Amino acid sequence: MSSTKLMSGLKTIKRDFTSNAVAAPSSSQTPSTNVNPGAKKSLNGIEQRLKDIQDALNGQLVQGERMTMKGAAGQKRSSPNECEDSAAKRRQLPSSWNDAPSHTSSQTRASQGSRNLSRPSTSVIPTSTIAVGPPTNPSRDKPAPVFLSQEQTHILKLVENGESIFYTGSAGTGKSVLLREIIKVLKKKHARSADSVAITASTGIAACNIGGVTIHSFAGIGIGVDSAEHLAQKVRKNKKAMARWLRTKVLIIDEVSMVDGDLYDKLARVGSILRKDTKPFGGIQVIVTGDFFQLPPVNRDPRAVKFAFEAELWGQTIKKTFNLTKVFRQKDPEFVDMLNEMRFGRLTTASIMKFKRLARPLQYDDGVGATELFPRREDVERSNGSRMQHIKAEEQIYKAYDSGSIADTEQGQKVLTNFMASERLILKVGAQVMLIKNIDEQLVNGSMGTIVEFTEPQNFMTNPDDPYTVSPASATTKPTSASASGSKGSTAAPARGASLVQKWPVVEFIVRQGQNTGKRRMLVQPESWKVELPNGEVQVARTQLPLILAWAMSIHKSQGQTLDRVKVDLAKVFEKGQAYVALSRATCLEGLQVLNFDATKVRLRLSIVPSDSCPSDDEVLIVYCYLQVNAHPKVVQWSKTLETIPV
Numbered sequence: 001m002s003s004t005k006l007m008s009g010l011k012t013i014k015r016d017f018t019s020n021a022v023a024a025p026s027s028s029q030t031p032s033t034n035v036n037p038g039a040k041k042s043l044n045g046i047e048q049r050l051k052d053i054q055d056a057l058n059g060q061l062v063q064g065e066r067m068t069m070k071g072a073a074g075q076k077r078s079s080p081n082e083c084e085d086s087a088a089k090r091r092q093l094p095s096s097w098n099d100a101p102s103h104t105s106s107q108t109r110a111s112q113g114s115r116n117l118s119r120p121s122t123s124v125i126p127t128s129t130i131a132v133g134p135p136t137n138p139s140r141d142k143p144a145p146v147f148l149s150q151e152q153t154h155i156l157k158l159v160e161n162g163e164s165i166f167y168t169g170s171a172g173t174g175k176s177v178l179l180r181e182i183i184k185v186l187k188k189k190h191a192r193s194a195d196s197v198a199i200t201a202s203t204g205i206a207a208c209n210i211g212g213v214t215i216h217s218f219a220g221i222g223i224g225v226d227s228a229e230h231l232a233q234k235v236r237k238n239k240k241a242m243a244r245w246l247r248t249k250v251l252i253i254d255e256v257s258m259v260d261g262d263l264y265d266k267l268a269r270v271g272s273i274l275r276k277d278t279k280p281f282g283g284i285q286v287i288v289t290g291d292f293f294q295l296p297p298v299n300r301d302p303r304a305v306k307f308a309f310e311a312e313l314w315g316q317t318i319k320k321t322f323n324l325t326k327v328f329r330q331k332d333p334e335f336v337d338m339l340n341e342m343r344f345g346r347l348t349t350a351s352i353m354k355f356k357r358l359a360r361p362l363q364y365d366d367g368v369g370a371t372e373l374f375p376r377r378e379d380v381e382r383s384n385g386s387r388m389q390h391i392k393a394e395e396q397i398y399k400a401y402d403s404g405s406i407a408d409t410e411q412g413q414k415v416l417t418n419f420m421a422s423e424r425l426i427l428k429v430g431a432q433v434m435l436i437k438n439i440d441e442q443l444v445n446g447s448m449g450t451i452v453e454f455t456e457p458q459n460f461m462t463n464p465d466d467p468y469t470v471s472p473a474s475a476t477t478k479p480t481s482a483s484a485s486g487s488k489g490s491t492a493a494p495a496r497g498a499s500l501v502q503k504w505p506v507v508e509f510i511v512r513q514g515q516n517t518g519k520r521r522m523l524v525q526p527e528s529w530k531v532e533l534p535n536g537e538v539q540v541a542r543t544q545l546p547l548i549l550a551w552a553m554s555i556h557k558s559q560g561q562t563l564d565r566v567k568v569d570l571a572k573v574f575e576k577g578q579a580y581v582a583l584s585r586a587t588c589l590e591g592l593q594v595l596n597f598d599a600t601k602v603r604l605r606l607s608i609v610p611s612d613s614c615p616s617d618d619e620v621l622i623v624y625c626y627l628q629v630n631a632h633p634k635v636v637q638w639s640k641t642l643e644t645i646p647v
């Protein structure tokens, strides 16, 4: 079976787990890519969705009880204290984690709200500018259930059993998918004390992706330069941070490749001191994940870098380390091999030739082109901006609704820049967009499409020949709820007194239908993203349409994405790990265009690497990627010790 070839390529030590093997789902349980008429089967969901839209529309006029932070638009709307007070009552889990314990929905909040005095201009917003309302926690169709692989299931079971583990895997091996399941399972297991599970990551953007906070923020250690003893003293003075350390039973750390080894040791010691338990982290179960072949810890001298796996207390904390080997993102073994060679910094002449052949333009006839990945945000903005300028159509501007308990507005703004959803989203009919939330089996984070119209929900017509159109307005029942302002809402029109014409974009997405692709239309409405502390306090949240312009995207934001059509100009790629991250977003060679693949150039750039650490081989052209691509020799060496789970 070809799947056995789709491996990450790491040399591995095999262990026999048959004695305690977990009953993993058979391959036949793997989710089918066939069309599933998910939209048709949930009229109730559709009705609810329509009601949510109504609430969101009304919520723009009636949001007095919400706390807000200074938005990019520059309006400061409430005091920090107000923020903290209300935030504590607003525990909310990511809407995609539907199995999480129930919580106060923002929809309820909207209906409890009083008139928002802080946004008097709402009723005179031009028709082309729409301020997105507060979170509505829509009950859309559930995303497809994930059937974990045997490897993933095995790790999940160990986590459930309370083991401290580290797992890794090359790009596309399902680390993030597994982490989401781990979080879901742990939240269920510790449902009685929700703040027992601390979800953290080394960087803000990674923390946002999993709905957690940075490890620094969790630990309350500032930048963590002092000794562990001093840091522990500091934490003791911070009641909230102290409580977090004491209450946490499981600590999740994502993107650990960027956690410095010394910092890891300090965290482990701080935990021991505060919890009065000599075990690292004071005995907290630790779940660590990441890919050491991707971005390393920030260090002025890259040769002096100390990885987390080199930390003194790593071995004492992490009892089991695993390497996921089944690559899900790419199905083509040839492409998987090429990427692995790149990951290890050893490209064969054959692979170099193959990469060079990818310079040709991509062929497509559905109007959706490749997304070009750039290292710099300015390039992304320029590229998307010029494509937008060429479209002669009216602009629709959607302004995000931001909120959260964080008192430091500057810090809040910094966190908000890590969200995929932008503060101000400008769209036009004809714009190429990407969905940034999972909606159902077909419409997932990364789905590409084109805007075909802007319409009010009640005017969005389902194509009767297309049973898969996602249409909240196709429900025959009108919403029955009272609007938040007290007036009865019999249609999805704005509340009384509003002169708004609320239009949302209709996007024609390209979707997979078995081996083929098809099209599916969706009326896209606001969704929410948030960063929350283990006690459920939402530090920062944003409600916006789950769309971004997608002719171009930054490599930074593309991390974690799966894209069917990708264009990368390697002449513009200049930072560590970027080439591998960018190229490994593509699902197949047919959908990947690579310009300026010049191995010689890469080698020249690497001339600062000491010659004795550069391997050579007559048969193989070695492109040693110490600084510019990925593979640090220490990581290559260490990766050989990882365990795989026999499948």
Ligand SMILES: Nc1ncnc2c1ncn2[C@@H]1O[C@H](COP(=O)(O)OP(=O)(O)OP(=O)(O)O)[C@@H](O)[C@H]1O
Pocket (backbone or CB within 6 Å): 030, 031, 146, 147, 148, 149, 152, 169, 170, 171, 172, 173, 174, 175, 176, 177, 178, 291, 328, 329, 559, 560, 561, 562, 584
């Ligand atoms: N068990 C699974 N069954 C089917 N598809 C899966 C499974 N696990 C992951 N995938 C799919 O594989 C793709 C890559 O998954 P994911 O993003 O979790 O990988 P990753 O290892 O985190 O990648 P990267 O390091 O590049 O961000 C996604 O499209 C995801 O839906």
